[in-house]
Amino acid sequence: MRTADAIFSDALAHAGPAVPWLEPRRAEAVKLFRAKGVPHRRVEDWKYSDLKTALEAANDLGGDTIALTLAPLPAGVEHFDLADLANAPDWVRAHLGKAARGGAMPAAALALAHTGFAIRVPKNTHLSAPLQFEVSGAGHTRALIVMEEGASLTLVEARKPGTGFANVAIEVVVGANAQLTHVRTSPAARDTIQVEDIAVRVARDASYRAHLFNGGASLSRLNLRLTLKEPGANAFLSGVSVLGGLHADVTTEVYHAAGRTHSEQLFKKIVGGRGRAVYQGKITVAQGADKSDSRQIAKALLMGERAEADLKPELEIFADDVKCAHGAAVGDLDADSLFYLRARGIPEAEARNMLVRAFLEEVVAEIADETIRAAVWQAVEDALPGAMAP
Amino acid sequence: MLEIKNLHVAVDGKEILKGLTLSVGAGQVHAIMGPNGSGKSTLSYVLAGRAGYDITSGSIRYNGEDLAEMKPEERAAKGVFLAMQYPVEIPGVTTLTFLKTALNAQARARGAKELDAMSVLKLVRKRAAALKVSEEMLKRALNVGFSGGEKKRLEILQMSLFEPKLAILDETDSGLDIDALKLVAEGVNALRAPNRAMLVITHYQRLLDYIVPDRIHVLAHGKIVAEGGKELAHELEAKGYEHIVGKAA
Numbered sequence: 001m002r003t004a005d006a007i008f009s010d011a012l013a014h015a016g017p018a019v020p021w022l023e024p025r026r027a028e029a030v031k032l033f034r035a036k037g038v039p040h041r042r043v044e045d046w047k048y049s050d051l052k053t054a055l056e057a058a059n060d061l062g063g064d065t066i067a068l069t070l071a072p073l074p075a076g077v078e079h080f081d082l083a084d085l086a087n088a089p090d091w092v093r094a095h096l097g098k099a100a101r102g103g104a105m106p107a108a109a110l111a112l113a114h115t116g117f118a119i120r121v122p123k124n125t126h127l128s129a130p131l132q133f134e135v136s137g138a139g140h141t142r143a144l145i146v147m148e149e150g151a152s153l154t155l156v157e158a159r160k161p162g163t164g165f166a167n168v169a170i171e172v173v174v175g176a177n178a179q180l181t182h183v184r185t186s187p188a189a190r191d192t193i194q195v196e197d198i199a200v201r202v203a204r205d206a207s208y209r210a211h212l213f214n215g216g217a218s219l220s221r222l223n224l225r226l227t228l229k230e231p232g233a234n235a236f237l238s239g240v241s242v243l244g245g246l247h248a249d250v251t252t253e254v255y256h257a258a259g260r261t262h263s264e265q266l267f268k269k270i271v272g273g274r275g276r277a278v279y280q281g282k283i284t285v286a287q288g289a290d291k292s293d294s295r296q297i298a299k300a301l302l303m304g305e306r307a308e309a310d311l312k313p314e315l316e317i318f319a320d321d322v323k324c325a326h327g328a329a330v331g332d333l334d335a336d337s338l339f340y341l342r343a344r345g346i347p348e349a350e351a352r353n354m355l356v357r358a359f360l361e362e363v364v365a366e367i368a369d370e371t372i373r374a375a376v377w378q379a380v381e382d383a384l385p386g387a388m389a390p
Numbered sequence: 391m392l393e394i395k396n397l398h399v400a401v402d403g404k405e406i407l408k409g410l411t412l413s414v415g416a417g418q419v420h421a422i423m424g425p426n427g428s429g430k431s432t433l434s435y436v437l438a439g440r441a442g443y444d445i446t447s448g449s450i451r452y453n454g455e456d457l458a459e460m461k462p463e464e465r466a467a468k469g470v471f472l473a474m475q476y477p478v479e480i481p482g483v484t485t486l487t488f489l490k491t492a493l494n495a496q497a498r499a500r501g502a503k504e505l506d507a508m509s510v511l512k513l514v515r516k517r518a519a520a521l522k523v524s525e526e527m528l529k530r531a532l533n534v535g536f537s538g539g540e541k542k543r544l545e546i547l548q549m550s551l552f553e554p555k556l557a558i559l560d561e562t563d564s565g566l567d568i569d570a571l572k573l574v575a576e577g578v579n580a581l582r583a584p585n586r587a588m589l590v591i592t593h594y595q596r597l598l599d600y601i602v603p604d605r606i607h608v609l610a611h612g613k614i615v616a617e618g619g620k621e622l623a624h625e626l627e628a629k630g631y632e633h634i635v636g637k638a639a
Contacts, residue, residue: 340478343438344548345466345496358482
């Protein structure tokens with residue numbers, strides 16, 4: 001059996017150099033990857049998601065079939081195919097690969113991917129219709145989303161269940177006063193090992209909102225790394241994981257680099273069977289980032305004896321006059337609530353259903369677009385029967 | 391309607407009710423009075439079927455059936471209603487949705503026709519007005535952010551909607567000021583009916599000035615230690631529980 005590191009080493013040896021403009025970033029990524037290796041459970045923030053073991057245990061990693069499929073673009077959005085790196089425009093050259101140094105997996109994606117897309121929403125362009133794309137297949141890929149000053153967009157990312165190992169790195173740049181809403185749905189994918197790194201930089205008075213639905217995979221790891229780099233930048237990160245026996249790890253890192261920045265996080269999990277839900281949320285408030293505030297809530301309901309949830313909020317504050325609050329709770333459905341509903345004639349199964357939906361509803365209700373909210377809720381409904389089995 | 395015989399109930403292995411015997415007929419209102427820790431709430435929970443209340447001996451018969459054998463939802467469908475001392479707050483479930491779900495679950499269990507959303511709304515509006523339960527309250531999450539008085543009014547509204555045969559009111563007066571108490575008592579009195587029995591559980595005589603019982607039972611140390619007519623409440627108020635409980639011991 002080959003080790004995971006050997007698999008990547010071979011791939012790196014065959015990947016060849018990138019185009020000259022990208023080569024310094026790519027070389028740095030290769031160096032970083034070689035130094036860190038494939039993450040495993042003895043790497044602190046991969047403790048609950050042993051990627052190395054999962055890759056080595058998989059029979060077939062699925063080769064190189066990965067595709068990011070964009071729906072037809074609304075007028076006003078620029079698109080560039082990352083397969084054609086030699087001809088990349090300046091806005092791609094300015095940003096692509098900058099976030100690869102954030103970890104071994106985005107570094108691997110930069111070094112190994114030869115597909116992907118970049119899109120740019122020009123200054124003060126408001127797109128009312130959502131822009132959709134699908135992620136399918138196995139392999140490494142990346143995407144770049146650039147929101148120019150004052151632009152706004154709703155991006156809907158749909159992960160297709162499949163087989164094999166997929167490693168996706170998405171870089172997002174939100175310019176001053178711009179707004180990006182990022183919805184991501186990832187239905188249950190039993191035979192997939194999914195890693196995705198979303199690195200977001202948010203400028204002055206700009207906002208980034210993420211709404212995630214996760215049905216889990218054989219191993220699923222989503223890294224959401226966010227820098228609020230100028231005053232007035234704000235972020236709302238939310239998600240529900242509904243797991244009927246699979247694994248879903250959502251790890252967020254929020255860095256308040258400047259003063260008057262705001263972040264809020266709300267994550268809820270329903271875990272049944274032998275499912276395992278992970279939330280790790282690290283918030284750092286940098287020195288001088290005064291008058292920043294952050295809130296962070298993560299809750300999980302376990303539907304059976306074998307289900308597991310690991311919730312780990314973390315806070316590091318180097319500034320003064322900041323407001324930070326966090327809470328995490330793992331439990332079973334509230335016995336008092338269940339009795340109250342049953343005492344009113346509502347049968348136990350129906351009462352449990354009501355309470356579970358009410359628990360998740362608060363998160364999904366944060367999606368402003370009615371059609372998207374209904375679609376995400378449908379994904380929740382599809383996943384619930386599996387997750388509610390003990 | 392309700393026949394409790396020599397009932398022994400344990401919670402976490404500790405015996406709370408120690409041979410309680412009580413009988414309530416249709417059309418009657420009985421009060422259970424007793425000091426703190428006498429077993430009043432245990433009695434209400436065991437009648438409603440809460441988990442963790444183990445009947446170690448004795449029996450509860452309701453219209454000839456063994457109540458202890460039934461799930462809480464079955465009891466509700468058969469007409470048992472407990473107005474709770476501490477109504478539970480349930481975020482994410484609006485009050486109106488909850489009422490509709492409960493009404494229709496009971497209807498389904500009885501083989502009756504379910505009501506559509508419009509019919510439920512009409513019915514709820516009609517009954518809610520008398521109890522000063524506002525439209526705005528009905529739109530809010532169940533009991534979330536409700537005042538003590540609002541929670542108790544919503545309990546009585548449910549009683550009015552579900553039209554139970556046996557209503558148990560557990561400390562319905564607790565946490566109410568005199569105006570709220572009167573409003574709730576009027577709601578309860580309006581529901582007195584020849585085919586309905588009520589068990590009013592209270593620590594204080596005050597509530598019984600407004601909901602006048604046919605009979606009063608004094609519960610102490612898990613047993614009924616004294617019984618009498620409505621005048622017993624005044625004797626308790628004047629002389630205290632110790633007087634009666636001590637005499638019985």
